[in-house]
Amino acid sequence: MIRAPHRPKLVVIGNGMAGARFLEDVLAIDPGLFDITVFGDEPYGNYNRILLSNVLNGSQDAKEIFLNPLSWYDENGITLHAGKRVTRVDRAAKRVYADDFTADYDYLVFATGSKPFIPPIPGTPLHGVFAFRTLDDCRNIAEYALDCKTAVVIGGGLLGLEAAKGLMTHNVAVTVVEMAPWLMSVQLDEAGGKVLGQTIAKLGISARTGTVTKELIGHRRVTGVKFADGSEIPADMVVISAGIRPNAELARECGIVCDKAIVVDDQLRTSDPAVFGVGECVQHNGTIYGLVAPLWEQTKVLAKVLSSADATATYSGSKIATKLKVMGVELASMGRINDLQPTDEVVQFSEPGRDVYWKAIVRDGKLSAACLLGDLAPADDLMRMFHAGADAPSRRLELFFTAASAKKEVSLADLPDSHQICDCNGVCKGTIVQAIKAGKCTVPAVGKATRAGTGCGSCKKLVKGLIEAVAGGVRAEPSESWYVAAVPLDKPTLVAEVKARGLKSVSAVLRELGTADDEKSRNGLASMLKGIWGTEYIDERDSRFVNDRVHANIQKDGTFSVVPRIYGGITSADDLIKIGQVAKKYAVPMVKFTGGQRIDLLGIKKEDLPGVWTDLGMPSGHAYTKALRTVKTCVGTEFCRYGTNDSTGLGIDLEKRFQGFEFPAKVKLAVSGCPRNCAESTVKDVGVIATEGGEWEVSVGGAAGAHVRKTDVLCRVKTKDEALRVIGRFLIYYRDNAKWLERTYDFSPRIGIEKLREIIVDDSLGIGTQLDAEVEKTIAAYVDPWLERDKPAYAGQFDEPKRVPLPVL
Amino acid sequence: MGVKVQPMTTTVTRIALCTLDEIAVGLGRAFDVGGREVAVFRTRDGRALAVDGTCPHKGGPLADGMLIGEQVVCPLHAFRFDGTSGACDQESVCAVEAFSAEVRDGTIYVTVPLA
Ligand code: SRM
Ligand SMILES: Cc1cc2nc3c(=O)[nH]c(=O)nc-3n(C[C@H](O)[C@H](O)[C@H](O)COP(=O)(O)OP(=O)(O)OC[C@H]3O[C@@H](n4cnc5c(N)ncnc54)[C@H](O)[C@@H]3O)c2cc1C
Ligand code: SF4
Ligand code: FES
Numbered sequence: 005m006i007r008a009p010h011r012p013k014l015v016v017i018g019n020g021m022a023g024a025r026f027l028e029d030v031l032a033i034d035p036g037l038f039d040i041t042v043f044g045d046e047p048y049g050n051y052n053r054i055l056l057s058n059v060l061n062g063s064q065d066a067k068e069i070f071l072n073p074l075s076w077y078d079e080n081g082i083t084l085h086a087g088k089r090v091t092r093v094d095r096a097a098k099r100v101y102a103d104d105f106t107a108d109y110d111y112l113v114f115a116t117g118s119k120p121f122i123p124p125i126p127g128t129p130l131h132g133v134f135a136f137r138t139l140d141d142c143r144n145i146a147e148y149a150l151d152c153k154t155a156v157v158i159g160g161g162l163l164g165l166e167a168a169k170g171l172m173t174h175n176v177a178v179t180v181v182e183m184a185p186w187l188m189s190v191q192l193d194e195a196g197g198k199v200l201g202q203t204i205a206k207l208g209i210s211a212r213t214g215t216v217t218k219e220l221i222g223h224r225r226v227t228g229v230k231f232a233d234g235s236e237i238p239a240d241m242v243v244i245s246a247g248i249r250p251n252a253e254l255a256r257e258c259g260i261v262c263d264k265a266i267v268v269d270d271q272l273r274t275s276d277p278a279v280f281g282v283g284e285c286v287q288h289n290g291t292i293y294g295l296v297a298p299l300w301e302q303t304k305v306l307a308k309v310l311s312s313a314d315a316t317a318t319y320s321g322s323k324i325a326t327k328l329k330v331m332g333v334e335l336a337s338m339g340r341i342n343d344l345q346p347t348d349e350v351v352q353f354s355e356p357g358r359d360v361y362w363k364a365i366v367r368d369g370k371l372s373a374a375c376l377l378g379d380l381a382p383a384d385d386l387m388r389m390f391h392a393g394a395d396a397p398s399r400r401l402e403l404f405f406t407a408a409s410a411k412k413e414v415s416l417a418d419l420p421d422s423h424q425i426c427d428c429n430g431v432c433k434g435t436i437v438q439a440i441k442a443g444k445c446t447v448p449a450v451g452k453a454t455r456a457g458t459g460c461g462s463c464k465k466l467v468k469g470l471i472e473a474v475a476g477g478v479r480a481e482p483s484e485s486w487y488v489a490a491v492p493l494d495k496p497t498l499v500a501e502v503k504a505r506g507l508k509s510v511s512a513v514l515r516e517l518g519t520a521d522d523e524k525s526r527n528g529l530a531s532m533l534k535g536i537w538g539t540e541y542i543d544e545r546d547s548r549f550v551n552d553r554v555h556a557n558i559q560k561d562g563t564f565s566v567v568p569r570i571y572g573g574i575t576s577a578d579d580l581i582k583i584g585q586v587a588k589k590y591a592v593p594m595v596k597f598t599g600g601q602r603i604d605l606l607g608i609k610k611e612d613l614p615g616v617w618t619d620l621g622m623p624s625g626h627a628y629t630k631a632l633r634t635v636k637t638c639v640g641t642e643f644c645r646y647g648t649n650d651s652t653g654l655g656i657d658l659e660k661r662f663q664g665f666e667f668p669a670k671v672k673l674a675v676s677g678c679p680r681n682c683a684e685s686t687v688k689d690v691g692v693i694a695t696e697g698g699e700w701e702v703s704v705g706g707a708a709g710a711h712v713r714k715t716d717v718l719c720r721v722k723t724k725d726e727a728l729r730v731i732g733r734f735l736i737y738y739r740d741n742a743k744w745l746e747r748t749y750d751f752s753p754r755i756g757i758e759k760l761r762e763i764i765v766d767d768s769l770g771i772g773t774q775l776d777a778e779v780e781k782t783i784a785a786y787v788d789p790w791l792e793r794d795k796p797a798y799a800g801q802f803d804e805p806k807r808v809p810l811p812v813l
Numbered sequence: 814m815g816v817k818v819q820p821m822t823t824t825v826t827r828i829a830l831c832t833l834d835e836i837a838v839g840l841g842r843a844f845d846v847g848g849r850e851v852a853v854f855r856t857r858d859g860r861a862l863a864v865d866g867t868c869p870h871k872g873g874p875l876a877d878g879m880l881i882g883e884q885v886v887c888p889l890h891a892f893r894f895d896g897t898s899g900a901c902d903q904e905s906v907c908a909v910e911a912f913s914a915e916v917r918d919g920t921i922y923v924t925v926p927l928a
Contacts, residue, residue: 546839798837810847
């Protein structure tokens with residue numbers, strides 16, 4: 005692209021929702037117009053602040069909410085100073101200062117947003133007191149909540165309630181404290197606030213409204229909250245969400261006219277003609293906006309004005325109408341519901357049984373405000389009416405109950421192209437349909453092309469519906485059937501190719517069959533090849549995850565954990581003494597009994613691993629790799645007065661036989677000595693339960709981790725040997741047919757228990773003896789990885805960082 | 814050959830770290846270069862890459878990561894960093910510092926700021 009030699013310099017302060025969107029709008033008009041520099045106080049690219057609630061409640065990962073990655077700035081020739089706060093603006097010299105950086109501007113845009121308001125009460129600096137505004141706040145809150153049982157959220161507005169919901173998911177008992185007589189007093193009237201109060205009470209959150217907080221108590225850490233009426237409640241942590249204040253200080257200090265926020269005119273210009281403002285830091289016509297929709301309107305206008313695409317464009321304020329989801333409660337709000345005048349007409353509907361509450365205010369024959377809670381059926385019609393300033397129906401009740409809404413849902417196909425689907429980003433049906441016709445047939449693809457669904461995400465269902473309507477179906481991901489992402493083949497085909505071509509190493513497979521390369525695929529191929537080739541497998545250590553290279557589990561601080569094999573969970577005094585001695589010798593910071601009846605030595609330095617293993621003299625417990633993990637047992641006939649079978653005996657035999665077997669995902673077993681099922685056999689990959697008649701019931705496909713699933717019964721067998729055989733067959737069949745990382749709880753229902761029973765128990769495919777032979781072959785190929793303590797497999801495997809001094813000048 | 818250094822730094826020095834054989838093919842190793850942690854990787858085709866030893870996300874030990882092409886994958890949460898530029902490929906995480914590294918006569922040299 006040919007660029008003008010002296011492009012005007014555009015500097016933006018603030019890389020948040022408004023700042024970054026403004027840049028996009030400018031680039032959309034002409035990517036080469038300005039020489040652009042952005043300063044952002046936060047050390048990231050640009051992320052979607054309204055999704056922070058999802059990050060806090062764990063429904064989205066922090067990584068998923070970024071809008072513009074750092075590379076985007078690069079690609080568009082924008083200089084981004086992430087993590088740099090502008091501290092001074094010299095308007096005479098047209099220069100901004102941030103730490104040691106300076107930047108000169110021809111045009112300056114403030115997009116500094118706002119900061120949480122911290123009420124001036126004692127105790128706010130205590131540990132455990134947080135605000136909720138940034139990604140870092142989210143992380144800090146989530147981390148601190150791990151050690152907390154009770155929390156108080158100060159402020160019962162939108163953000164406070166979102167924070168409360170987030171805390172609930174961290175198993176903290178939450179009390180929300182609100183000064184106003186009801187919750188969400190901006191968007192709801194008193195009746196609505198009460199309905200919301202009831203709804204959240206059902207979710208287990210208590211709310212104290214009309215309550216003024218006087219003090220946060222505690223010494224170093226906060227321990228409680230004291231109220232104006234003298235009462236007190238305990239709190240291990242406090243989140244303050246008592247409103248926001250515009251970041252206007254910087255502008256004020258350099259002499260720009262500010263009121264409550266930076267004052268801008270209809271072209272978003274401040275009192276200095278070269279300086280502009282957008283977002284939550286500005287005040288237009290006396291109004292400061294605290295939601296994203298108005299910001300989008302502002303940035304569009306400013307981009308037009310500055311680029312001269314339409315130098316006369318003006319912003320005349322925004323009509324606020326939003327749909328929000330608070331703690332799973334649907335809420336629509338438009339206009340100012342608490343601004344009631346004597347001549348207004350009020351239309352209200354409530355249905356307490358369903359926690360539904362609707363209210364609309366009609367002023368001068370037009371809808372001036374409304375709030376809808378619990379059921380948003382009339383929301384779209386009302387919002388359209390509100391935006392258009394259209395007359396309200398003369399039979400006012402038709403605001404809520406029209407012939408149209410009685411028809412239930414308007415079909416997507418009938419909606420006009422101008423109908424807004426994504427309220428966060430202002431995307432209309434027409435734009436989305438165009439994208440679908442251009443081949444964007446998945447929800448993320450539509451999102452990428454149009455931004456629809458990338459805000460709060462509540463319209464994704466509609467987008468999916470449109471794809472179905474326009475393209476006849478959401479495109480299936482072909483990659484779903486592949487064993488790993490880097491090789492576009494399903495497992496049986498992949499295995500056949502690997503065998504036919506004699507591919508014995510991961511790099512050989514990737515070279516001949518791969519279309520990409522990533523660490524997960526390599527881990528998966530390594531595991532599969534080891535299973536196929538046994539001792540012939542060419543083991544490339546760079547295809548292993550660190551845990552599988554050093555045979556221990558990496559921890560958050562870079563140390564490792566060591567779990568020795570304790571067959572069936574049965575140990576001896578001597579072994580316990582040995583473990584104790586090792587723990588002392590290496591000053592092990594934590595010795596823990598695990599959920600699977602083993603002992604975990606946590607916090608061991610990598611260079612100490614070989615020594616620890618030598619001193620323990622026990623085999624690896626394989627707590628790290630995708631392999632057989634633990635066989636959990638109950639006491640069984642040996643001691644228990646109810647036991648009908650020797651559960652510990654079978655457990656030990658199972659663990660000795662299958663130790664070190666690698667699988668597409670980890671595999672956990674359990675054996676219980678009677679139907680009381682004390683070893684929790686029904687939530688294991690393979691569970692065995694002794695029955696009253698002294699038989700063993702073998703069931704598969706269970707789990708109780710992130711997914712909870714009860715096992716499916718595979719068969720009953722009479723003897724231990726039969727149990728060992730049928731379990732071996734199942735395990736090999738699973739190993740050879742499951743996708744990488746597919747645990748038995750997905751594999752078993754995918755194949756179907758009847759089919760599994762035919763193959764494993766009835767040997768319908770005639771592969772029984774083959775499966776038995778694979779078991780023997782795998783046992784023979786097994787070597788305890790901890791033996792590498794004596795002879796590291798590669799240079800530096802367990803070494804501490806090598807020190808190299810710098811030369812002295 | 815562009816020497817990758819921080820804009821503010823003025824003095825750099827090149828020093829020998831180890832022989833190529835002291836790092837396994839495709840893997841990394843941690844070094845402490847005058848108090849600065851550096852993760853050095855040996856690519857499958859015998860080159861060397863050097864980046865800051867600590868992940869900017871939550872301090873993961875990058876030398877324990879995996880090398881995918883020229884990208885270093887942090888062992889803790891799998892953010893990826895380019896071994897030559899240090900840029901993070903994942904959405905919007907700050908880059909790590911990358912140091913110019915080369916292999917001469919079987920020895921790995923890196924260029925680091927002297928400060
Ligand atoms: C140590 C232990 C917790 C404890 O102290 O009790 C533990 C620790 C970890 N578990 Fe677990 N799990 C432990 C028992 C369990 C159990 C209970 C059990 O085995 O009886 C479960 C539920 C049962 C199940 O798996 O169905 C369990 C379900 C998970 C999951 C969820 C798996 C799923 O597919 O739902 C993960 C995540 C994963 O595997 O991707 C996980 C992952 C992890 C990791 C490996 C996370 C990681 O990658 O670092 C933890 C390793 C810490 C370490 O270095 O030791 N852990 N984990 C338990 C070790 C097993 C043992 O006794 O030797
Ligand atoms: C948890 C949460 C949930 C929300 N949910 C919704 C919702 O569902 N719907 C909705 O419409 N709105 C929602 N909002 C409000 C919405 O996020 C804000 O209206 C919007 O982010 C404002 O955009 P902004 O660019 O003005 O400010 P911000 O997004 O705050 O961006 C300002 C940026 O400027 C930076 N900055 C400030 N001063 C300086 C300086 N001196 N130098 C450099 N950088 C500086 C700040 O660090 C910040 O990154 C929510 C807000 C939060 C916190
Ligand atoms: S992975 Fe397991 S051990 Fe680690 S924090 Fe989660 S539940 Fe606990
Ligand atoms: S610490 Fe490196 S990705 Fe999290």
